[in-house]
Amino acid sequence: MKVLGLIGSPREGGNTEKLVNAIIEGAAENGADTKVYNLSKLDLSPCKGCMTCKAEGECVIDDDMQELYEEVQAADAIVLGSPLYMWEITAQTKLFVDRLVAFVKPDFSSRLNGNKKFVLAYTQGNPDTATFKQYFDYMEAMFGFLHFDVQGSIVAAGTVAPDDILAQEVVLAEAKEMGKNL
Numbered sequence: 001m002k003v004l005g006l007i008g009s010p011r012e013g014g015n016t017e018k019l020v021n022a023i024i025e026g027a028a029e030n031g032a033d034t035k036v037y038n039l040s041k042l043d044l045s046p047c048k049g050c051m052t053c054k055a056e057g058e059c060v061i062d063d064d065m066q067e068l069y070e071e072v073q074a075a076d077a078i079v080l081g082s083p084l085y086m087w088e089i090t091a092q093t094k095l096f097v098d099r100l101v102a103f104v105k106p107d108f109s110s111r112l113n114g115n116k117k118f119v120l121a122y123t124q125g126n127p128d129t130a131t132f133k134q135y136f137d138y139m140e141a142m143f144g145f146l147h148f149d150v151q152g153s154i155v156a157a158g159t160v161a162p163d164d165i166l167a168q169e170v171v172l173a174e175a176k177e178m179g180k181n182l
């Protein structure tokens, strides 16, 4: 069982990193083979919309996404974490998400090799977990459309300073449990 963690926050050591790591730790405790990348440390270009991937099955951009394509195909489960920036995922996370178009065939079936569980993890400064629920639901639907087996979303709210999440023992325990269940 391989679990891939992707951190979409540019702030190293911040809340999103801690939330994703809690899920990954849970998975590792249950024997998963885990690997984590920080998207902001990678060389990721935006999709240029050439649509070569539709015909060729592969993206033509030669950057670190090529490694991530392999990691996604090798993974049984993926954990994607992002802080909310202006009501949505960070630009770093969006670069990764757009490039997943290479896995979508012209008839909207998938090039993913088998079932891949998918967990979304968010942190937000706003203390109300309900504020962005519509967006979280939309993201789950979108990853379902991309043929990922969406397991759910977790959100740590009211996180502003990088260690704020450490006070949220319930959320961190829930995150670990999500990882174990993968």
Ligand SMILES: Cc1cc2nc3c(=O)[nH]c(=O)nc-3n(C[C@H](O)[C@H](O)[C@H](O)COP(=O)(O)O)c2cc1C
Pocket: 009, 010, 011, 014, 015, 016, 017, 083, 084, 085, 086, 087, 088, 123, 124, 125, 126, 127, 159, 160, 161, 162
């Ligand atoms: C540019 C920017 C935009 C943000 N936009 C939002 C937002 O729309 N809603 C919100 O609740 N928090 C927002 N925040 C706060 C972050 O989502 C929150 O502090 C998060 O936990 C930061 O994650 P990190 O600790 O991994 O960096 C924003 C922060 C930044 C820097």
